[in-house]
Amino acid sequence: MKLGLGLYRSLLTQDNYAFAKQAGVTHLVVHLVDYFKGSNPVLASGPNRLGWGVTQNQDRPWTYEDLAAIKKDIEANGLTWEAIENFDPSHWHDVLLDGPKKRQQMEQLKRTIQAVGKAGIPIMGYNFSIAGVWGWTKGPFGRGGAKALVYDESKIDKSTPLPNGMVWNMVYDPDAPEGTVAPISSEEIWQRLEWFLSEILPVAEECGVRMALHPDDPPTDQLRGGARLVNRPDKYQKMLDLVPSRASALEFCLGSLSEMPTDGATLDVYEATEKFARAGRIAYVHFRNVRGKVPLYQEVFVDEGDIDMLRVVQILHDTGYDGVLIPDHTPEMTCAAPWHAGMAYALGYIRCALQAVERGALAPVFAST
Numbered sequence: 183m184k185l186g187l188g189l190y191r192s193l194l195t196q197d198n199y200a201f202a203k204q205a206g207v208t209h210l211v212v213h214l215v216d217y218f219k220g221s222n223p224v225l226a227s228g229p230n231r232l233g234w235g236v237t238q239n240q241d242r243p244w245t246y247e248d249l250a251a252i253k254k255d256i257e258a259n260g261l262t263w264e265a266i267e268n269f270d271p272s273h274w275h276d277v278l279l280d281g282p283k284k285r286q287q288m289e290q291l292k293r294t295i296q297a298v299g300k301a302g303i304p305i306m307g308y309n310f311s312i313a314g315v316w317g318w319t320k321g322p323f324g325r326g327g328a329k330a331l332v333y334d335e336s337k338i339d340k341s342t343p344l345p346n347g348m349v350w351n352m353v354y355d356p357d358a359p360e361g362t363v364a365p366i367s368s369e370e371i372w373q374r375l376e377w378f379l380s381e382i383l384p385v386a387e388e389c390g391v392r393m394a395l396h397p398d399d400p401p402t403d404q405l406r407g408g409a410r411l412v413n414r415p416d417k418y419q420k421m422l423d424l425v426p427s428r429a430s431a432l433e434f435c436l437g438s439l440s441e442m443p444t445d446g447a448t449l450d451v452y453e454a455t456e457k458f459a460r461a462g463r464i465a466y467v468h469f470r471n472v473r474g475k476v477p478l479y480q481e482v483f484v485d486e487g488d489i490d491m492l493r494v495v496q497i498l499h500d501t502g503y504d505g506v507l508i509p510d511h512t513p514e515m516t517c518a519a520p521w522h523a524g525m526a527y528a529l530g531y532i533r534c535a536l537q538a539v540e541r542g543a544l545a546p547v548f549a550s551t
């Protein structure tokens with residue numbers, strides 16, 4: 183197994199490459215989504231009107247040259263580019279929303295996957311979600327007052343409609359007419375995913391790129407009027423069965439899996455890890471811990487929380503998983519570099535866990551091993 187770190191494009195700097203290597207990281211997962219935290223009063227009006235911000239890549243698809251230049255930079259710094267974390271919402275909003283540009287955007291996504299393959303990036307992560315990551319609060323809720331995220335449904339209206347011009351908790355069209363996105367049923371969202379997969383997977387197969395689906399974060403039944411997709415561990419299998427392809431894989435988020443309610447689920451987080459690792463379907467792992475489940479949970483440091491992370495590492499090891507683990511997100515620590523300190527803490531923990539499992543120092547999980 184390999185130690186990785188997720189970095190936004192804006193964080194691809196010499197200092198951060200050095201930081202990663204100093205922590206023992208060999209592989210990077212890059213989040214290429216650029217966004218602008220604007221101060222436009224119209225956009226900012228109303229609760230969560232702006233979300234993460236305004237996407238900045240309208241009509242500017244990623245080209246092979248863009249990707250090759252980033253890859254060259256990463257490799258010149260002694261690291262390997264393992265995966266792209268997500269599509270940019272401005273590149274596929276109408277694929278998600280079944281809007282008028284969906285076919286045009288789909289064709290461009292195929293060209294993007296061809297560029298990803300040509301650049302030699304083995305994995306394209308994606309999160310097929312209308313609302314995106316929404317509804318949480320960030321504050322000093324973590325151990326020792328660390329800044330961490332809490333999702334508490336008693337404090338929000340999870341049905342708050344999504345404004346026009348917004349998807350995936352980002353604004354893709356600041357000039358969209360007033361109004362909100364119509365509610366989307368579970369059947370509808372699964373149909374949209376099926377169409378997307380049937381279009382993209384043959385291209386991905388051809389280009390040697392694995393498409394890796396992130397589950398819902400938060401894994402609610404619906405959010406902002408849109409039904410969710412993978413909000414139980416079992417629904418990963420439903421996704422894989424929807425359009426069978428060797429290019430279809432999982433962005434395996436332990437935190438999101440642990441946040442899922444247990445009703446209607448036949449797999450827990452350990453069983454899901456075993457099942458999908460044995461099947462060779464895990465493209466890479468988001469290695470983070472959490473306390474609680476929908477409707478109330480909190481993100482915590484990797485060494486506390488509901489998941490026995492060492493047991494997960496043992497399962498991954500015993501089932502032959504050989505991919506990358508990244509910390510995903512972590513609580514931020516009180517110091518001059520809160521994000522870096524949180525990441526360094528998680529990376530150190532994961533590195534220790536990997537060394538321990540490799541020398542047989544962890545308690546066995548399976549009787550036969």
Ligand SMILES: [Mn+2]
Nearest residue numbers: 435438468510
């Ligand atoms: Mn995740």
